[in-house]
Amino acid sequence: MKAKGILKQFGFNTDHEPESIYAFSPVYRVSKEGQEDVIIKQTQRPLDKARRVMEYLQVLKRNGVGVVTPVHLTTENPQQIEEEVYVAYPFITGKEYTGTDKEIYEAGKLLGKIHALSPNANDYQLSTYEVYDFNFDEVAESMEAIRKHVQSYKVEIALDHLERKFLQAVQQQDELKVTGLPHVMTPHDYKANNLIYTPSPYLIDPDNAIWIPRIFDLALALLLFHNELASAPDKLFTPAQWNLFMKGYSTFVELTEMEELYWEMALDHVFLDEVMWLMADVPEDWEREEQRRLFESIVSTMKDPSNYILRRE
DSSP states (O other), X not given: OOHHHHHHHTTOOOSSOOOOSSTTSOEEEEOOTTSOOEEEEEOOSSHHHHHHHHHHHHXXXXXXXXXXXXXXOSSOXXXXXXXXXXXXXXXXXXXXXXXXXXXXXXXXXXXXXXXXXXXXXXTTOOOBOOOOOOOHHHHHHHHHHHHHHHHHHTOOOOHHXXXXXXXXXXXXXXXHHTSOOOEEEEOOOOOGGGEEESSSEEEOOOTTOEEXXXXXXXXXXXXXXXXXXXXXXXXXXXXXXXXXXXXXXXXXXXXXXXXXXXXXXXXXXXXXXXXXXXHHHOHHHHTSHXXXXXXXXXXXXXXXXXXXXXXXX
């Protein structure tokens, strides 16, 4: 169904075909006289899973977490439209992240609060992280694509080291799978482009909610917090900034010795899972100079991430 028809299903009529405000998935900002603007976007499917995600988000909101939850409409929200499920959220006004110390500290606090509110079991039956099946052929295929991008744009990335790092992560995944790491319910995809500062950070894209090892969520925040946001720095957190993020996070969460022990292995795995495909399969990212610099920073840091510790100094 075209975007115009999707909006109509939620009670918003328009004479023109709206354009998505996000390049990588359908996200539509709509207005109605006398009402606050609304965002209509895809969420998890099928509909029963989407409803469980929304129940989880309502719990976060009731406990003081700044997070979008479905707006009250005369139509069902969320709802199934053909093969996809869509949800209408409020449009949140505020400022984008720019990488100040205060923004970093507050972002860490928000993630810590979210993790602290997680029950000890997957009470809302969110999707469970189970991606421990990478193989050497996938790495070889991805490295072939990455080599082409690196050579085309003359990016300073040590390709041999990068491949060894990915292969090492493949070899570690079976051990990581059976460690019994503490899991949490979390919106996941915790990145600066999913936060609006009002002035406290407000999470505007919680639709990847999942049951996942807690330190995997932290590893994703370290590696890709500055991804796809023009106002963010074009490099990874510095060790000092990461320490500040973890200082905020530790306001609510005390990590375990097991998590500290497996932290670098978890970083390797999330690097394999989240960064490899991004570098290999999203060619438009390489067209942007700031994204190329971010890739350089991530790969350089992963040569020796020992300065990025979990326990704050």
